[in-house]
Amino acid sequence: MKIVLNGEVREVQAETLSDLLDECGYSGRVATAVNEDFVPSSLRIALKLVDGDRVEVVAPMQGG
Amino acid sequence: MKRFYGTELPNPLMLGTAQYPSPAILEQAFCESGAGVATVSLRRESGAGQTFWKMIQELGVLILPNTAGCHTVKEAVTTAQMAREVFDTKWIKLELIGHTDSLQPDVFQLVEAARVLTDEGFQVFPYTTDDLIVGERLLAAGCEVLMPWGAPIGSGRGLNNAYALRAMRAEFPDVPLVIDAGIGLPSHAAQAMELGYDAVLLNTAVARAGDPVLMAKAMMQAIQAGQLAHQADPIEARDMAEASTPVIGKAFLS
Numbered sequence: 382m383k384i385v386l387n388g389e390v391r392e393v394q395a396e397t398l399s400d401l402l403d404e405c406g407y408s409g410r411v412a413t414a415v416n417e418d419f420v421p422s423s424l425r426i427a428l429k430l431v432d433g434d435r436v437e438v439v440a441p442m443q444g445g
Numbered sequence: 446m447k448r449f450y451g452t453e454l455p456n457p458l459m460l461g462t463a464q465y466p467s468p469a470i471l472e473q474a475f476c477e478s479g480a481g482v483a484t485v486s487l488r489r490e491s492g493a494g495q496t497f498w499k500m501i502q503e504l505g506v507l508i509l510p511n512t513a514g515c516h517t518v519k520e521a522v523t524t525a526q527m528a529r530e531v532f533d534t535k536w537i538k539l540e541l542i543g544h545t546d547s548l549q550p551d552v553f554q555l556v557e558a559a560r561v562l563t564d565e566g567f568q569v570f571p572y573t574t575d576d577l578i579v580g581e582r583l584l585a586a587g588c589e590v591l592m593p594w595g596a597p598i599g600s601g602r603g604l605n606n607a608y609a610l611r612a613m614r615a616e617f618p619d620v621p622l623v624i625d626a627g628i629g630l631p632s633h634a635a636q637a638m639e640l641g642y643d644a645v646l647l648n649t650a651v652a653r654a655g656d657p658v659l660m661a662k663a664m665m666q667a668i669q670a671g672q673l674a675h676q677a678d679p680i681e682a683r684d685m686a687e688a689s690t691p692v693i694g695k696a697f698l699s
Contacts, residue, residue: 387489387548409495412487413526417519419526435620439527440494441501443471444511445598445648 388413392441399425411440447621447643449590450536452507454644455481457672458665459509459623459646468500470657475504475515478661484538484646487528495562498531509570511538516551518558525562538625538646546628548598551617552579556586562645563587572625575609577616577650584620591617592625592646595637601629614641631660631667638671639679660698 383392387403395401396419398413413420414437422429430436446452460480475483483506488494493571505506510528515521518541525537541558543551550572556579559569563586571583575593583591588683596602603604604610605627624637625646634645645668657686 400590407490410531411490412531413492414523414527417523419523419530421526421530423578429645438490439529439531440490441498442465442488442494443461443465444484444485444513445463 597625603633
């Protein structure tokens with residue numbers, strides 16, 4: 382299915398958010414949101430993705 | 446020193462982590478200044494996030510994540526929720542930008558977001574203007590800290606409206622107040638502390654200085670000087686001179 386990951390359209394095999402992170406090589410400290418709603422890490426396994434979902438994966442960054 | 450949501454800061458300097466020439470210089474600026482709080486943000490993961498996280502942890506400072514760049518309540522709340530998980534802290538520097546050129550906070554959305562986040566258990570540090578009524582509303586929404594701007598973010602103009610900031614200090618004597626944004630020089634930071642502010646949050650003035658490490662030290666020294674000066678109860682300015690050397694006993698020589 383096609384999803385939008387951090388603003389880019391991607392064709393992926395993953396069915397859940399947690400699989401998506403594995404498939405796309407994310408590890409370490411990240412936070413996730415799907416369709417503009419926060420998804421806590423504990424709920425990623427249960428979160429089924431559907432075609433067209435917008436997924437954001439963010440990590441610590443410099444800030445003021 | 447006042448406590449920030451029950452936490453005592455090691456000192457009144459909150460230092461940003463953006464715009465340094467290199468990670469090594471950022472690290473050195475923290476080490477040599479002794480700043481006790483670091484502001485950080487969240488951005489799309491591109492690979493650099495994990496290295497940065499490791500470095501920040503090693504600094505051993507308190508971490509204050511921000512919602513920089515957010516323009517809506519929804520966006521700010523989601524960002525705060527993500528920040529709480531990633532940085533493992535209830536603290537959030539709530540920024541809700543209302544104006545592109547001045548980065549002036551949208552205070553109406555700010556109050557709304559502060560209420561939502563407080564209800565969700567966050568400890569909100571709102572980046573606000575020097576408006577007293579907005580300050581009152583933020584406190585009513587559950588904020589226990591206020592962070593009025595000195596001048597627009599990154600402008601280095603210092604305290605644009607010292608009168609309003611003094612009024613704010615007088616209006617909220619028991620609330621921890623932080624000057625956030627607009628500081629360009631150590632003298633600006635000292636002035637904030639002389640007014641009785643509890644801390645100063647700055648980033649650009651240090652990170653973009655020719656020598657960020659030296660400037661970070663200068664800021665810390667100025668902040669400490671300003672803090673001592675406030676405690677020392679300064680004299681009032683006056684229009685006319687008043688001789689400091691005693692007049693009585695002066696030799697008659699003409």
